[in-house]
Amino acid sequence: MRRVLTAARMRAADQSAEARFSMPSPLLMENAGRWLADAARELGTTASRYVVVCGPGNNGGDGLVAARFLHISGLRVTVVLVGDRAKLTPESQRNLHALEPYGLHQPQPLGKVEARAGDVVVDALFGTGLTRAPAGEFSEAIQHMLRWRAAGAKVVAADIPSGLHTDTGEPFTPCVEADVTVTFGFYKQGQVLEPGATLCGDLRCVDIGIPPEAVTPQEGRELFLLEEADARGAIAPRRSDTHKGSYGHVLVVAGSHGKSGAAAMSALGALRGGAGLVTVATRSEVVEPVLGHAPEVMGWPLENRGPLGMADLEPLLEAAEKKDVLVIGPGIPRGDETVKLLGELLSRVDVPAVLDADALNAVATDLEVLRRAKGPLVLTPHPGEMSRLTGVPTKDLQKARVEVARDFARTHEVTLVLKGARTLIAHHDGTVYVNPTGNPGMATGGMGDVLSGLLGALLAQGLKLPEAAWTGVYAHGLSADLMVARRGRMGLIATDVAKGMCNVWTRWNR
Numbered sequence: 001m002r003r004v005l006t007a008a009r010m011r012a013a014d015q016s017a018e019a020r021f022s023m024p025s026p027l028l029m030e031n032a033g034r035w036l037a038d039a040a041r042e043l044g045t046t047a048s049r050y051v052v053v054c055g056p057g058n059n060g061g062d063g064l065v066a067a068r069f070l071h072i073s074g075l076r077v078t079v080v081l082v083g084d085r086a087k088l089t090p091e092s093q094r095n096l097h098a099l100e101p102y103g104l105h106q107p108q109p110l111g112k113v114e115a116r117a118g119d120v121v122v123d124a125l126f127g128t129g130l131t132r133a134p135a136g137e138f139s140e141a142i143q144h145m146l147r148w149r150a151a152g153a154k155v156v157a158a159d160i161p162s163g164l165h166t167d168t169g170e171p172f173t174p175c176v177e178a179d180v181t182v183t184f185g186f187y188k189q190g191q192v193l194e195p196g197a198t199l200c201g202d203l204r205c206v207d208i209g210i211p212p213e214a215v216t217p218q219e220g221r222e223l224f225l226l227e228e229a230d231a232r233g234a235i236a237p238r239r240s241d242t243h244k245g246s247y248g249h250v251l252v253v254a255g256s257h258g259k260s261g262a263a264a265m266s267a268l269g270a271l272r273g274g275a276g277l278v279t280v281a282t283r284s285e286v287v288e289p290v291l292g293h294a295p296e297v298m299g300w301p302l303e304n305r306g307p308l309g310m311a312d313l314e315p316l317l318e319a320a321e322k323k324d325v326l327v328i329g330p331g332i333p334r335g336d337e338t339v340k341l342l343g344e345l346l347s348r349v350d351v352p353a354v355l356d357a358d359a360l361n362a363v364a365t366d367l368e369v370l371r372r373a374k375g376p377l378v379l380t381p382h383p384g385e386m387s388r389l390t391g392v393p394t395k396d397l398q399k400a401r402v403e404v405a406r407d408f409a410r411t412h413e414v415t416l417v418l419k420g421a422r423t424l425i426a427h428h429d430g431t432v433y434v435n436p437t438g439n440p441g442m443a444t445g446g447m448g449d450v451l452s453g454l455l456g457a458l459l460a461q462g463l464k465l466p467e468a469a470w471t472g473v474y475a476h477g478l479s480a481d482l483m484v485a486r487r488g489r490m491g492l493i494a495t496d497v498a499k500g501m502c503n504v505w506t507r508w509n510r
């Protein structure tokens with residue numbers, strides 16, 4: 001996994017690289033510009049015109065270095081300088097001067113430049129130094145780059161698309177939309193969260209000589225971008241001398257009249273997630289419909305009727321005996337007593353528990369239930385459920401997903417999976433992990449039910465938190481990505497993703 005920084009921490013790392021690791025800024029810029037030129041070359045051909053749009057700061061400097069490398073490799077380069085030339089940073093001044101022998105030191109005025117289909121535009125207008133909405137000629141420059149891209153030119157952004165806020169990922173208007181973003185040293189927060197992630201296009205983090213040691217750790221406030229190796233590595237290969245008991249027993253408390261499918265999808269998620277055994281505790285009339293979807297599942301009939309309440313406590317305590325993990329919530333019949341039942345159950349059963357769907361809505365009425373739980377908890381809210389858990393309006397919490405998820409996880413000592421595009425996994429130590437897998441094909445009912453069972457299966461197989469949570473979220477989204485690689489995003493359904501887990505395990509040789 002890769003550490004994700006804010007602009008301020010990036011600047012500090014930059015300074016530390018110079019002060020402690022003998023990597024002066026001009027050398028960092030030379031390395032950055034080299035990588036930028038390589039990425040631009042990949043997007044174009046020898047027939048392309050390479051239009052390098054440079055701003056007044058060091059982001060512009062990266063562009064000037066890239067222009068030099070592109071010219072030296074025999075390509076047709078046009079340099080555009082936006083802003084007051086006299087205000088160029090020293091490093092950028094030096095690199096503008098270095099273009100003199102090539103006749104590129106007299107940049108073209110923006111209005112006289114065009115880029116067409118087949119051309120490549122290098123966006124070196126603003127990087128991490130953007131502090132306010134681009135205006136005037138800066139805004140015009142971004143609008144030119146947007147128009148050129150619409151005409152078919154490819155855009156590679158230096159460090160971050162110009163107009164995108166480094167920390168929040170919120171785009172100012174206008175904001176560059178890149179085909180490729182080459183970011184230097186470390187990922188930035190605004191690049192790994194939506195809408196920034198989409199605006200970056202293919203995001204590549206390149207090493208320009210800043211060692212990891214240049215970053216001052218911030219215990220309890222770190223943000224990491226998950227990578228496939230992390231999730232794959234969390235799951236041990238299966239030994240031959242094992243049996244179904246070796247892979248845990250998941251108890252799914254889910255389903256109700258008309259919602260047997262939710263219980264079945266959670267159970268399928270657990271089965272496809274590798275659990276050895278899965279039992280579904282549900283109202284008696286729901287048992288058969290669930291088993292109809294998944295004959296591999298065992299049913300535990302809850303004889304009472306109506307919403308889950310204290311009358312179900314003893315039967316559930318009995319059902320929970322010899323189980324390795326509880327998954328509670330998908331499609332449950334929720335009533336006034338459900339939160340009391342959950343409080344009693346979780347305070348007496350000492351195994352990990354995944355709380356999803358209506359279990360979350362029940363807990364939202366008494367968060368004390370979370371503190372009383374004996375085993376570790378994983379909560380898997382979508383934004384609407386998170387709003388009910390926190391009281392923060394959905395549109396507000398979506399603008400501060402990292403902070404809201406981190407605060408809740410830490411306050412309530414849980415692992416929180418805040419679902420959505422770029423799902424976040426926040427652990428109670430304050431660390432937050434960003435999941436890059438998944439796609440809009442997953443915007444359909446049941447995906448969360450499958451995920452809840454999948455997380456239960458990984459916990460039942462012995463993965464600990466937060467690893468079990470981010471591994472499951474990564475694998476769940478990867479299953480959907482592998483599915484839509486061969487077909488459209490539309491029409492993807494939750495049971496496809498459950499079945500598709502076998503593609504992930506095949507890819508990971510598990």
Ligand SMILES: NC(=O)C1=CN([C@@H]2O[C@H](COP(=O)(O)OP(=O)(O)OC[C@H]3O[C@@H](n4cnc5c(N)ncnc54)[C@H](O)[C@@H]3O)[C@@H](O)[C@H]2O)[C@H](O)CC1
Pocket residue numbers: 010011013014028029032055056057058059060061062089125126127128129130131132133134135138158159160184185208210
């Ligand atoms: N991090 C590294 O290791 C390296 C980073 N490099 C590049 O440097 C930029 C950051 O450079 P900086 O000079 O701090 O700022 P920018 O170039 O991003 O911004 C330009 C400059 O513009 C001013 N400004 C900010 N907002 C506006 C606005 N809306 N309108 C007009 N002017 C604005 C502000 O004063 C900025 O200083 C980083 O992204 C990398 O690309 C190094 O080159 C390599 C090592």
Ligand SMILES: [K+]
Pocket residue numbers: 059123124125126127157158159160161162
């Ligand atoms: K840029």
